């Protein structure tokens with residue numbers, strides 16, 4: 001992060017004391033090196049939380065060079081060390097989004113909310129259960145053809161969130177953390193492997 005960007009961010013944040021201050025940053029292979037500096041900056045500025053976002057390869061993001069730059073498949077060891085050292089309850093609270101999968105030391109994860117609490121409507125009216133499931137296979141329907149309420153109640157809306165254990169590949173299927181991890185994010189797994197039931201490809205358990 002450049003010193004100019006740090007200075008501008010700092011001025012902005014001190015002028016907004018009435019708001020919760022959240023710093024968000026994509027975390028990928030090419031931004032791992034300056035992650036500690038970013039966290040130091042967040043602590044010095046006393047922000048409330050830091051959110052690290054992962055990358056989901058859909059559309060043009062599926063190109064190999066993009067995945068190489070923005071994924072972290074080659075750097076899992078470094079990523080694991082960084083996550084273990086930085087996950088805290090604050091201050092600031094450091095959060096990683098579902099793209100990172102289960103986090104040490106507890107290896108718990110979120111309940112998948114695809115189609116349960118979330119949906120995504122594309123610019124052409126296609127409705128998906130989640131932003132991580134932007135593939136034609138997961139389109140529930142189109143708003144030009146069916147009302148939103150009907151799409152929301154379509155069983156296809158929650159089919160990914162309710163994927164049973166037996167549909168998961170090893171090692172997720174036998175993993176002792178499965179009851180809390182739920183096999184991590186199926187949308188990200190599908191985006192990387194083309195297989196909804198594949199093992200989560202970036203599990204930091206190793």
Ligand code: SF4
Pocket residue numbers: 101102107171172173175176177178181182183184199200203204205
């Ligand atoms: S192996 Fe699978 S179920 Fe176990 S912690 Fe990793 S992603 Fe979760």
